[in-house]
Amino acid sequence: MLSVQQALDFLLTAARPVTDTEVIPTLAANGRVLAADQSSLLNVPPMDNTSMDGYAVRAADCVLPAVTMPVSQRIPAGHVGQALQPGTAARIFTGAMIPAGADAVVMQEMCEFHKDEAGDRVTIRHSPQSGEWIRRAGEDIRAGSVILPAGTRLRAQELGLAASVGLASLPVVRRLRAAVFFTGDELAMPGEELKPGAIYNSNRFTLRALLENLGCEIADYGIVPDTLEATRDTLRRAAQDNDLIITSGGVSVGEEDHIKPAVEAEGRLNMWQIAVKPGKPLAFGEVNRQQGQEQGADKGAAWFLGLPGNPVSSLVTFMLFVRPFILRLQGVDKVAPQACMMRADFEWPKADRRNEFLRARINDSGGLDLFPNQSSGVLTSTVWGDGLVDNPAGTTIARGDSVRFLPFHSLLY
Ligand code: AMP
Ligand code: MG
Numbered sequence: 001m002l003s004v005q006q007a008l009d010f011l012l013t014a015a016r017p018v019t020d021t022e023v024i025p026t027l028a029a030n031g032r033v034l035a036a037d038q039s040s041l042l043n044v045p046p047m048d049n050t051s052m053d054g055y056a057v058r059a060a061d062c063v064l065p066a067v068t069m070p071v072s073q074r075i076p077a078g079h080v081g082q083a084l085q086p087g088t089a090a091r092i093f094t095g096a097m098i099p100a101g102a103d104a105v106v107m108q109e110m111c112e113f114h115k116d117e118a119g120d121r122v123t124i125r126h127s128p129q130s131g132e133w134i135r136r137a138g139e140d141i142r143a144g145s146v147i148l149p150a151g152t153r154l155r156a157q158e159l160g161l162a163a164s165v166g167l168a169s170l171p172v173v174r175r176l177r178a179a180v181f182f183t184g185d186e187l188a189m190p191g192e193e194l195k196p197g198a199i200y201n202s203n204r205f206t207l208r209a210l211l212e213n214l215g216c217e218i219a220d221y222g223i224v225p226d227t228l229e230a231t232r233d234t235l236r237r238a239a240q241d242n243d244l245i246i247t248s249g250g251v252s253v254g255e256e257d258h259i260k261p262a263v264e265a266e267g268r269l270n271m272w273q274i275a276v277k278p279g280k281p282l283a284f285g286e287v288n289r290q291q292g293q294e295q296g297a298d299k300g301a302a303w304f305l306g307l308p309g310n311p312v313s314s315l316v317t318f319m320l321f322v323r324p325f326i327l328r329l330q331g332v333d334k335v336a337p338q339a340c341m342m343r344a345d346f347e348w349p350k351a352d353r354r355n356e357f358l359r360a361r362i363n364d365s366g367g368l369d370l371f372p373n374q375s376s377g378v379l380t381s382t383v384w385g386d387g388l389v390d391n392p393a394g395t396t397i398a399r400g401d402s403v404r405f406l407p408f409h410s411l412l413y
Helices: 004-014 156-164 202-213 228-241 259-266 311-329 380-384
Strands: 021-025 054-057 067-075 089-092 104-107 111-116 119-124 146-148 169-173 177-183 217-224 244-248 267-273 281-288 301-307 340-344 355-362 367-370 387-391 402-407
Touching: 004 281, 004 311, 054 067, 054 119, 089 119, 146 156, 177 202, 177 228, 202 217, 202 244, 202 311, 217 228, 228 244, 228 259, 228 281, 228 301, 244 311, 259 267, 259 281, 259 301, 267 301, 301 311, 311 355, 311 380, 355 380
Parallel strands: 067 089, 177 217, 177 244, 244 301, 340 367
Antiparallel strands: 021 169, 054 089, 054 104, 067 119, 111 119, 267 281, 281 301, 340 402, 355 367, 355 387, 387 402
C-alpha cells in the first residue's frame, strides 16, 4: 500500500501544467489562475493624501494652546489644490491630495471654523506631528513591484488589488476540460423512479460541484453501464476533447469492475491501494487520443483518475488527490490545503492501519466534535462536519489531544 504522501508526490510529479493562456477582462477573472507575474505601474496611493476630513497645515505653524489662521482654499477628493502659503490652512477632505507646502492634517474635531469680515478663518487647538493623518504615495504598493505572481488563483482580494493598480485585463491559464462519468448499473438520476436495488447517483452532483469550484469546464457522459465495451467506448470519446477524465466506481477488482481493463486497453493505468480511509482504491493513468487530436494537458493522451464509488470515499479522494493534481495542471503553486492544529473533544480509541480522515465539526468552545458514524457511505457526516481530522496510521486520539484539522473550505476550492 502507498501512503497518502507517496500517492500525492507521484501525482504532482506527473502533472505537467497547461501552457495555453488567454488574456481576459479582470472583471471576468474570478477563480482563474494567473499566467504571468503582474507588476504595478504606479504607486498606490498615487499621491500623498489625507485620511481625515480636516485642515492641511504646516505642523510648525500650529503652536499651543491655539492658533487662528486664514483658510486659503478648499480641496475635496479628486481636486488638486494650490501650494499652501505659510501661516494658512487648507480645508481638506478624506482622499484629497495634500497640497505642496503642507506636512500634516489636523482633524476637523480639533478645529473651529469662523466666517467674518476678515474672511474664512480657523482656530486650531492641536500641535500635529509632521505627517499626521497623511497617507504617503506608494505606502501600499511601490511602482514596479510584483503584486501578484504567476500561479496565483484570483479571488475577490486579488481582483481588487489588480484593479487598484489599473489592470483592466489579465493573462490567465486556459480552463481545464474535465470529462466525468459514473459506473454502476444500480445508479438512477434524481427525478427518475427508484427501482428495487437502485440508488441515486449522488457522486455526479458532488464531483461536478467540486470540478466547478476549481474552474473546470465539464463534459458529463452520465451513467455508463457496467460492461467493458461501454466503459472503453466512453473513455475513447472522453479522451478526444478533454484534459482529464474522472470516473466514480468500478475501481475495485471484482467481476463488475471494468475500469482497470478498460483503461489498460485504451492507455496506461496504475491501480493504487492507498493506506487511506475512507478511500483506498485509486486508479491513475492516461487514455490515448486518436491521432490528430493534439490539444490538452498531455499531447497524445488525457489524464485518467478513477475514484471509488462510495460517496464519502469519492469526495475525500477528490479532496486529497484530485484537487491538488488539478491545481498543479492549472499551474497553481500552492496546492496543499490549509491545515490547523485543534483540540479533540472526542476520543478515538481504536487505531487503524490506514491514515484516517474523520468528519468533525468545530464546537463553540473551539474544539472538535466527531460525527458518530464514520462509514464511507454516510454522506450526512460530510454535511454535518466542518472538515476532516487527519489521523495518521496507527494512531489513537485521547480527549484533549491536538489533532491536524483540514477545514472543508480549504479542500473544496
Ligand atoms: P464500486 O466502487 O463501484 O464498487 O461502488 C461502491 C459503492 O458505492 C456501492 O455501494 C455503489 O452502489 C456506490 N456507488 C457507486 N457509484 C455511486 C454513485 N455515482 N453515487 C452514489 N453511490 C455510488
Ligand atoms: Mg460499481
